Amino acid sequence: MEIQDRTDLCFPHLLNSSCRKPTLHWSEAVLLNSVLLFISLITVVLNLLIIISVSHFRQLHTPTNILLLSLGVSDFFVGLLLMPFEIYRFTFCWFLGDAMCVLFGFFIGAIIICASIWNIVLISVDRYVAICYPLHYPTRISLTRVKYCVCLCWFCASSCSFFYAKDVMVQSGRSKSCIGECKFIISYIPGTFDLILNFILPVTTIIVLYLRVFVVAVSQGRAMRSHITVASFHSVTSGTKRSELKAARTLGVLVVVYLMCYCPYYCYSLVGISLTNTPYSFSMFFLCYVNSCLNPVIYALFYPWFRKAVKVIVTLQILQPGSSEVKLL
Template identity: 65%
Template sequence: MMEIQKRAELCFPQLLNSSCRKPTLQWSKAVLLNIVLFFISLITAALNLLVIISVSHFRQLHTPSNILLLSLAVSDFLVGLLVMPLEIIRNTACWFLGNLMCSVYVYLTGNITCALIGNIVLISADRYVAICDPLHYPTRITVGRVKISVCLCWFYSTVYSSLYMKDILIEPGRYNSCYGECVFVINDIAGIVELVLTFIVPVSVIIVLYMRVFVVAVSQARAMRSHVTAVTLQRSLNQTNRSELKAARTLGVLVVVFLASYCPYYCYSLDNENVANDPSASFVVMIFYFNSCLNPLIYSLFYPWFRNAVKLIITLQIFKYDISEANIL
C-alpha cells in the first residue's frame, strides 16, 4: 500500500527513484490557479498583438517613439505567448516536455527578458533627448536610427543569452536532479556578471535618465505657468511642446511600473539561490511577467491613437483599402 502511494506521488512512477515528486498543491487549487494564469497569459498576448498590429499597420504611427513601443510590445507578446505558459507548467505541474524544451524555455526566458530591459532603456533614452534636447531630437532620433538600435538590442540579447546559457544549451537537463523538473543554475562569476549587466547598469541608466527628464519637465511646466515675462513663456513653448511632455509622463508611468515589478523579482533572486524550485518565488516571477499585460493597458489609458486603432482592428476596418493612411491621432 505504501509503495502504491509513493508511486502516485511521483511525476513518472515507472522511473521510481529517478523521478521527481509531484507539486504538493491540491488538485482543485492547481486547476483554478492554472485557469487564471493561462487567462492572464492569453490576455497579455492578445493586448500586445493589438499594439503590434496598430503600430505596424498605420503609417501615421511610424514614429521613433512608437517603433520602440512596437519592439517592447513584441517582447511582451512573446512573454504572454511562450514564457508565461511554460512558467505556469513548470511551477504548478511536473515538467513533462523533456530536457530539450527545458533548455529552450530557459533560453527564451533569458533572451526575451534581456530584450525587454533593453527596450525600456531605449525608451528612456528617447524621452531624455526629446525633453532635454528638443531642438536636435528630429535629427538625432530618426526612424532609421531607432530601427537599427532595436535590431542591435535584440542581437545583443540573443548573443548574451547564448553565452550566458551555453552550458544548458550544449547539455540539456544537466542541472536537473530528477526527471520532472526544469532547473537552471549559475555559478558565482556568472551571477555577478548578470547582476551588473541585467540589473545594476540598465536600472541605473533608466533612473538617471528619467530623473533628468522629470527635472526638466517640471521646470518647463513651471515656466509655462509663469507670467514673469512673455519671452520666458515663448522660449519654453518652443523648447518643449505639450505633446512631448505628455508622452514623457505616459512613458514615465510605464517605466515606473516596470521597475516596480522588476526590482522585487531580481532582489528576491539575489537572496535565494534556488529560485527555480522555491514555490514562493513563482508569485514574484509572475508579478514580473504580469508587467507585460499592464503595458498595453497603460497605452489604452493615455494614448487616444491606440484606442482609435483598436476600434478599427476589432471592427475589421483595417481590411479596407488605404485604411493604413487613416488619421487616427
C-alpha cells in the same frame, strides 16, 4: 504503500530517481491555471493590438512608437511562450526533456526578457533627448537610427542568451535533483553578469535619465505658465511641449511599473538568495512576466491614439482600403 508511492511519482517505473507530482489539489490547480492562462491570453491579445496598431497605421510610424512596437513584440512573446512555460513547469511534471527546458529557460527566456528590459532603456533615452534637447531631437533620433538600435538590442539579447546557457550546454540537466522537473541554476559568473546587465545597469540608467527629464519638465512647465516668452513663439511651441511632457509622464509610469515588477526578483538575487522551484519562486517569475500585461494597459489609459486604433481594429475597419492612412493623432 509502494503502490501509493508510485502513483505520486512523475515516472512510476523510475522509483528511485523520479520526482514527485506537484502537491496542488486538482481544484486548486484548475483555478490557478485558469487565472494564469487568462492573464497570458490578455497579455497576448493586448500586445498584439499594439503590434498591429503601430505596424499598420502610417501616422504612428514615429521613433517613439517604433520603440513601443519592439517592446510590444517582446511582451507578446512573454504572454505566448514564457507564461505558459512557467505555468506548466510549476503545476505539472516536466515530460518535455532537458533540451526543451534549456531552450525555454535559458535561450528564449533570456532573449525576451533582456530585449524587453533594454527596450525600456531605449524608450527612456528617447524621452530624455525629446525633453532635454528638443531642437536636436529630429536629427539625433531619426526613424532609421531607432530601427538600427532596435535590431542591435535584439541581437545583443540573443548573444547574451548563449553566455547564460554555456554551462548548461556542456551537461544538460545536471542541476536536476530528480527526473521530471525543469530546473535551471545560473552559475556565479553568468548570474553576476545577468544582475549587472539586466538590473543594475538599466535601472541606474533609467533613474538618472528620468531624474533629468523630471527636472527639465518642471522647468518647462513653469516657463509655459509664465509670460517670459514671446506670445507668437509660445503659441507655436506650447502644444508640442505639452505633448512631449505628457509622453514623458506616460513612459515614466511605464518605467515605475517595470521597477515594481522586476525589483523583487533581482533584489533577492542581489543578496544572494537562491530561488529554486518553490511557490515563492514561481510568484517572483510570474510577477516579472505580469509587467508585459500591464504595459499595453498603460497605453490604453494614457495614449488616445491607441484607443482609437483599437476601435478601428476591433470594428474591422482596418480591412477597408486606405485604412492605414486613418488619422489617429
